[in-house]
Every structure is written in structure tokens, then in C-alpha cells.
Amino acid sequence: MRRFVLALLAIAFSTFGLSSAALADKCPAEGFVKSAGQAYDRAAAAGSASAFASAAARFSDLRSLSFFALGQYRKDLPKSREAEYLDLTRNFIGNTLKRHGSGLRGGNLEVIDCDASGSGLVVTTRSASGKKIVFRLARAGGGYTVKDVNMQGIWLAQQMRSKFTGTVSRKGIDGLFAYLGG
Numbered sequence: 001m002r003r004f005v006l007a008l009l010a011i012a013f014s015t016f017g018l019s020s021a022a023l024a025d026k027c028p029a030e031g032f033v034k035s036a037g038q039a040y041d042r043a044a045a046a047g048s049a050s051a052f053a054s055a056a057a058r059f060s061d062l063r064s065l066s067f068f069a070l071g072q073y074r075k076d077l078p079k080s081r082e083a084e085y086l087d088l089t090r091n092f093i094g095n096t097l098k099r100h101g102s103g104l105r106g107g108n109l110e111v112i113d114c115d116a117s118g119s120g121l122v123v124t125t126r127s128a129s130g131k132k133i134v135f136r137l138a139r140a141g142g143g144y145t146v147k148d149v150n151m152q153g154i155w156l157a158q159q160m161r162s163k164f165t166g167t168v169s170r171k172g173i174d175g176l177f178a179y180l181g182g
Contacts, residue, residue, distance in 0.1 A: 027114030032144045033123045033135050035059070037109035040097070041127075053094030060146040062090055069160035073168040073176075081177070088180035093156065100151040109133065120147065 027033075036059040043051035056062060066089040067074055077085055109125035112132075120138040127133060134150040148157040167176045 027111050027121070027123060029114065029121050029123055029135075029137055029144045030111050032059075032137070033111060033125060034109055036135065036146060037125060037127075037133070041108075043097070047098070049091070049094035049098040051094075052097035053090045056093050056097060056146075057090065061140070062086065062093065065089075065093070065147070065157055065160070068157055069164045070168070071161050071165040073165055073173065076168065076173045078173075081173075085177070085180075088177065089160075092160070092180055096156060096159070097149075097151070100154050100156075120144075 036055070039055035039058060040052065043055045063086060066086050069089065070077060109127055111123060111125050113122075113124040115122045117136070120136065121144070123135045123137060125133050125135070131152070132150075135146055136148040136150075136155075137144040138147045139145075148155050150156075163179075164176055167179045171178070
């Protein structure tokens with residue numbers, strides 16, 4: 001019976017042209033993603049790396065993201081330099097989002113797809129200007145946190161990990177601090 005109902009739904013969607021956008025209306029993280037999008041939109045309008053960093057801090061766990069970016073070199077970060085590293089990483093995130101976040105300008109995000117992925121969600125949105133922005137979310141308390149964001153085909157956390165581990169591999173942890181501007 002369940003397969004029959006699913007088959008009927010599939011036929012209805014294809015026959016009547018219902019898109020994934022219609023399904024996205026039931027996305028449990030829609031409000032969270034739209035709030036994050038509005039914060040990023042305000043940061044893009046301001047053209048400010050610090051505004052992007054503040055928005056990222058509000059909707060993401062920057063500490064976890066920063067330590068993820070170190071990959072296998074996490075153990076090489078001296079405890080005495082963690083605060084400095086987190087501050088430099090926050091600035092890096094702000095600058096990266098500023099560079100790739102221009103697609104968020106122009107208003108609210110439209111949720112076009114919402115898929116469960118492991119213990120979280122992958123929410124695909126489109127900005128008023130037509131740019132696609134994808135949020136990888138995890139459950140946090142009674143809500144969500146952004147684990148990664150894809151703007152203009154660039155996954156932020158993955159880009160950070162690649163750059164940071166590559167830098168540490170070539171120049172050591174002090175080289176990473178120099179790269180991040182410290």
C-alpha cells in the first residue's frame with residue numbers, strides 16, 4: 001500500500017508539475033535557513049567581512065568548524081594559541097564569505113530542496129538574484145546549526161580544510177598563523 005501511495009505521489013508530481021520547491025515548504029529548517037540568509041544578505045549589502053563573520057558566528061559553531069579545518073593537524077595547535085587561532089579563523093571566514101557571498105544580495109532565500117542527510121539536513125536555496133546557496137545543517141539543541149555552506153560552487157568548510165592542512169603540511173602551524181594574518 002505504501003509503495004502504491006508513493007507511486008501515485010510521483011505521478012502527481014510529474015503530471016501536475018509540482019517541483020521540489022513544493023516539497024520544500026515542509027522543510028523543518030526553513031525558518032532557520034531564511035534567518036541565516038537574511039543575516040548573510042545584510043552582510044553582503046554592507047560589504048563587510050566582519051558582518052559576514054558575525055552572521056557566521058550566530059548561525060554556525062565556528063569553534064567546531066575551525067578545528068575541523070585543521071584536520072589531522074589539530075594536535076599541532078598549542079593550547080596557548082587556540083584563542084588566537086579561533087580569532088584568525090573567524091576573520092578568514094568573514095573574508096571568504098564576503099568574497100563568495102555576493103549572490104546573497106537581493107532579498108529572501110527561497111527553499112527549493114530539503115533533504116535529510118545522516119543526522120542533519122541539506123537545504124538548497126535560491127536567492128532573489130537566482131544564485132543557488134546550499135546549507136549543510138546539523139541538529140543543535142532544539143534547532144539547527146550550519147555545518148557548511150556552498151556559495152558559487154565552493155563549500156566553505158572543505159575549502160578551509162584544504163587550505164589549512166595544505167599550509168600546515170608545507171609550512172607548519174606557524175606558517176598557518178602567518179597565512180591567516182597573525
